[in-house]
Amino acid sequence: xxxxxxxxxxxxxxxxxxxxxxxxxxxxxxxxxxxxxxxxxxxxxxxxxxxxxxxxxxxxxxxxxxxxxxxxxxxxxxxxxxxxxxxxxxxxxxxxxxxxxxxxxxxxxxx
Amino acid sequence: xxxxxxxxxxxxxxxxxxxxxxxxxxxxxxxxxxxxxxxxxxxxxxxxxxxxxxxxxxxxxxxxxxxxxxxxxxxxxxxxxxxxxxxxxxxxxxxxxxxxxxxxxxxxxxxxxxxxxxxxxxxxxxxxxxxxxxxxxxxxxxxxxxxxxxx
Numbered sequence: 001x002x003x004x005x006x007x008x009x010x011x012x013x014x015x016x017x018x019x020x021x022x023x024x025x026x027x028x029x030x031x032x033x034x035x036x037x038x039x040x041x042x043x044x045x046x047x048x049x050x051x052x053x054x055x056x057x058x059x060x061x062x063x064x065x066x067x068x069x070x071x072x073x074x075x076x077x078x079x080x081x082x083x084x085x086x087x088x089x090x091x092x093x094x095x096x097x098x099x100x101x102x103x104x105x106x107x108x109x110x111x
Numbered sequence: 112x113x114x115x116x117x118x119x120x121x122x123x124x125x126x127x128x129x130x131x132x133x134x135x136x137x138x139x140x141x142x143x144x145x146x147x148x149x150x151x152x153x154x155x156x157x158x159x160x161x162x163x164x165x166x167x168x169x170x171x172x173x174x175x176x177x178x179x180x181x182x183x184x185x186x187x188x189x190x191x192x193x194x195x196x197x198x199x200x201x202x203x204x205x206x207x208x209x210x211x212x213x214x215x216x217x218x219x220x221x222x223x224x225x226x227x228x229x230x231x232x233x234x235x236x237x238x239x240x241x242x243x244x245x246x247x248x249x250x251x252x253x254x255x256x257x258x259x260x261x262x
Contacts, residue, residue, distance in 0.1 A: 081117060088119050088218060091143055095216075098141035099123040099133050 012056035017041055018049045022058060022072065029071035031064075117220040127207035128185035130214040134205065135188065138164075149174040149194060164190060177203070192220065 012018055017039065024035055032050065036043040050070055053059035058076035061068040123130050133141070135158045145152035150168035159165045162179040174194065180202070181189035189204040201222040208215045 084117050084220060085119070087147060088117060088220065091147060092119055092121055092216070092218060094141045094143050095134060096121055096123055098137060099125050099130060102129070102133055102137075103124050 012052050012058050015049070015052075017045070018053055021046065021049055021053060025059065025070060025072045029069045031067045031069050033067075035070070117218075119218045121216050122210060122213045123216055124213055126185070127209055127214045130207045130216055131185040131188065134207075134216070135184075147194070166194070 020039060021035060024030065024038055032043055032046055035050075036046045039046060041049075050059060050061075054061060054070075056076065057073055057079050059070050060073040061070045063069075125133065139155045139157050142148075142156050144154050144156065144166075148154050148156070149166055150172065153169045154166050156164065156166045156176065158179065162182075164176040164178070166174045166176055168174075176194040177190040177192045179188070179190045181187060181204075185207055187204070187206050189202065192201045192203045201220065204219045204221075206217045208217070
């Protein structure tokens, strides 16, 4: 239920190492080994983070020979956008309800 | 990759002046802190006199969500938006336009996608896009709210 697409994106990016991986992938697609060499964490940890990023739709991969090459997934940003849209809609509906209460209070106060 | 800015509209039964005042003065009353906040449901949030949008926890901790860039009651309000401590280039603009006896409130959120623009984001990535909303995500509940009602 809480696995709204956008939730997944922001949960995935709530972790510094995963944000760093996304940053590295902005330079272009890369396999796990190349990413691990540029990060202060081990290759298994990088793989784990990549799984989470892939699951959230932020990162995609394709196989080249025996290894996977990872890249940023354009759809990930769309999911993030949708999450923000839903969040603003929720906040604004609360605002609208507050305005309605205020208005009806005034009506109620009229003698 | 380019995405359109986030733009939401709703009609409220109030004059622009009232709608503006309720949006700003009363943000602590309507903002869904239980879902979107750094400190949770018991915190408060307000537009401060110094232009900051400040969340306060019950024990006095504070978090700056943004800074007012333009304050033109009753028509326009613009502020930077970066809940969760770190600066980000994200900007929110809210306008209040009369529509018959009501007010059309339009909210536009731009710059949140800057992580996709390496030139902009490179130097500030750690403070960038994820920070805009990561605190939101931490408190996000299961169901997205209904669309801002325009009846």
